[in-house]
Amino acid sequence: MARRPDLVGLTVLAMLSVRAGHPYELHRFIVDTHKDYVTGLPRSLYHAVERLAGEELIVPVETSREGRRPERTVYEITDEGRRELATRLRVLLENPGAERRTFTAAVSLLGVLPVPDALQSLRTRAAxxxxxxxxxxxxxxxxxxxxLPDILVIEIDYERALTETELAWVRGLVARLESGELEWSSAAEAKPLAQVLGET
Structure with missing residues (x-):
């Protein structure tokens, strides 16, 4: 049985590829941007951070404490972490699987890839x-x-309809990227996560 993709770890890598941050900021960003494919919060997030740090895909760069708040460790992604992020994301984008939630996760993080890589992965998926x-x-x-009567193969027809819809959507996304219609920068790149979230 194939191992399920680590969507929490992937999301942490993607967010830290934009800007260094501490787990609480990452948690808030996941909740506030409705990345609902990330489940088991906050425990799953803290476990993912520990796991990624153990694999040296992210490293702690600063620890601070404000007033009576718990100590917070800020992490940043390593070069190896960036390579791993790109590899994992391309695999999820390129390979249609049984779980549509996985593709939703990959699409939500698409902006961390360079446009040519994103286009190549989406074209591979379309094929x-x-x-x-x-x-x-x-x-x-x-x-x-x-x-065989149609009613006995209706589930295949249903899967075909879903696949046709997904293909049309992927082709449309490719066209938007090729034309430059889809902007490839975000507010998160312009300022720290804490400011994006309005944290005081």
Whole structure:
């Protein structure tokens, strides 16, 4: 059985690739931007930070305490962490899987990739979706030609409809990136996460 992708770790790497931050800031950003694919907060986030630090994909750069608040450690991503982030994200973008939540996560973090890499990954996914559609269409035709009633293969038709919709969306996203319509910078890149979140 294939290991499920670490969406919490991926999200931490993506956020730290924009700007260094401490886990509380990361937690607030995940909640405030509705990255609902991240589950088990806050424990899953703190475990991911510990795991990534243990793998030296992120490193602590500063520890501070304000008043009676708990001590906060600020982390930044390493060069190895950036490479790992790009690799993990490209894999999730390029390979249509059974779990659509995974693709939602990958799309939500797409902006951390350079535009050419994002385009290549999305084109690869589009080609895979086209192949899947060809296979489903052939399977449906063979089943119908065998005399099987449509009602017995309705789930294949449903999957085909979802795949067609996803393919159209991916092609539209590629077109928006190619034309420059989709802006590739964000407010998070312009200022620290704490300011983005309005933390005092």
């Amino acid at each position: 895979a979706l086209e192949g899947a559609l060809t296979g489903m269409n052939a399977q449906l035709k063979a089943l119908k030609d065998s005399g």
